[in-house]
Amino acid sequence: MTTPRRIVIVGAGLAGATAAATLRERGFDGEVTLFGRETHEPYELPPLSKGILLGSADEPDWVRPAGHYADHTIDLRRGTHIAALRPADHRVVEADGTEHPYDRLLLATGSRPRTLPGFDGPGVHTLRTLDDSLALRAALTAGARVVIVGAGWIGCEVAAAARTHGAEVTVVDPLPQPLLSVLGEQIGAVFRDLHAGHGVTLRLGTRATGLTAQDGANGGTQDATRVVRLDDGSELPADVVVVGAGAVPSTGLAEQAGLELAAGGIAVDAALRTSAPDVYAAGDIAAHDHPRHDGRVRVEHWSNAKEQGAHVAGNLLGGDEPYTAEPYFFSDQYDLGCEYRGLADPARDELTVRGTTASREFIAFWRRDGRVTAALNVNAWDDGDALQALVDNRAQVSAQQLAEADLGKLAAGAR
CATH class of the missing domain: 3.50.50.60 (FAD/NAD(P)-binding domain)
Structure with a gap:
């Protein structure tokens, strides 16, 4: 070449x-x-x-x-x-x-950002660019009624920021748990309880079907009334609507x-x-x-x-090297911080939790055919290198070892 x-x-x-x-x-x-x-x-x-x-x-x-x-x-x-x-x-x-x-x-x-039919106009936000973030931050004021459509990572992080600013927050998602497709039901419940404990109203298992907006008292859009319609027939008044439906x-x-x-x-x-x-x-x-x-x-x-x-x-420049790195991401919500390494399928991978989810200080592992496919550490920061090695090497280990063994030694022996 x-x-x-x-x-x-x-x-x-x-x-x-x-x-x-x-x-x-x-x-x-x-x-x-x-x-x-x-x-x-x-x-x-x-x-x-x-x-x-x-x-x-x-x-x-x-x-x-x-x-x-x-x-x-x-x-x-x-x-x-x-x-x-x-x-x-x-x-x-x-x-x-x-x-x-x-x-x-x-x-x-x-x-x-993925858009939803009918969800546009003043007061409707997506989050992808710096300008998006600054505009949304300006709208997240104390007492503002914020409806977030989508309980994925963006929806959850926006909900945490909105509550931190003192807004009234409702999150709507057709799935029964936040982050269900990524983390599965048991770990998704940790984030459900986290947000509920911080005053977020969760309308899970419910789909947002449309948005109605009426001009304000002076005929303008700044003080317009917005109503998010749900598939169960209920309606949510909103000052701010955030569409967090993926990308x-x-x-x-x-x-x-x-x-x-x-x-x-x-x-x-x-x-x-x-x-x-x-x-x-x-x-x-x-x-x-x-x-x-x-x-x-x-x-x-x-x-x-x-x-x-x-x-x-x-x-x-002429090389032919395969890209082999594992996916990695992190999230911060209120006082919860987490890192995720690897790529699991919660629907078919076996989950092992080291520690207790109730404490919100734990490590979750997913295994397929006895090998580690992904690891999530929540408010636990001492074993990042070991977790990376276990994921990178597709370590063949038992659930008991993941729950109880020294992770550094387990990673050192990973094959």
Whole structure:
């Protein structure tokens, strides 16, 4: 494979910006052009639903310090929309028709919030960008009636921030537990009880079907009355509505260009190559043929975007290294902090809890065929390296060992 001279990256989020910076760190001295639709410099997403929303921070964590891109001759094009990809010509095209040739291309376009029919207009928020976070924080005032549609990670973190600001919060979700598809019923109940204990009203097993808004007394929208309708016939008055119904990978360029799609994203091989020559994908959009997992893995977590962005830089320069890292994410809600490593299927994996869920200080393990598939530590911070090793090695251990043995020694002996 020849060494490229022009590398184009579409998407200036964590994956794309990390890839650009890593190219320079690896000594690449050719052209690097980084296109992003936002006007902000590249930033990381976790603070948007944590520190910024809580009010303890006004800025996100920037991927690199101010001036880094110019100092390292990375051509960062902010506020730019790439409208087309022509793989046969090795070109991308801006919305105004300007064409940009490439030798290698990285697609890192991320995701956009999933919307719900009828849930739009003033007072309705999603959370994906820095501007989204700042606008939502301004709305989370003491006494505000906040209805959150969705009890996933974003919904739960927004609920915690809203209660911290003194808002009245109701969370609506069609599933019977928060985070059920990720953590299963027993661990999901921990988060249910956590939020209920902090005054959140939970309408679980109930679907939001629509939103009615009426102009305020002066005919304006600022003091409008909003009512969220539920499928059981009840209605929830709301000053603020947050749609936390997940995200949709931004695969439009790939679809238009005829790239192979899979698992809701862009199909990539173990080295993050797409079906088009010299085109790679990383981050939320990458449906990855992961060497450690059956089938394709598509992960929308912060660490996946960061690690794939760094990894793919080497392959853009001619490498052929498979990406093998396990998914990782963390969450902070009230006084509960947790980290999750691996990828479990709660519907079929066996759960083992070390400690007690009632104390909210425990470690949960999932096993399949006797091997560890994932671990969640909740307010327990001493065994991170051991948990990572147990997950990375698919350790074959018993439930009793996970519950009682020294985890460091267990991880050291993992095969």
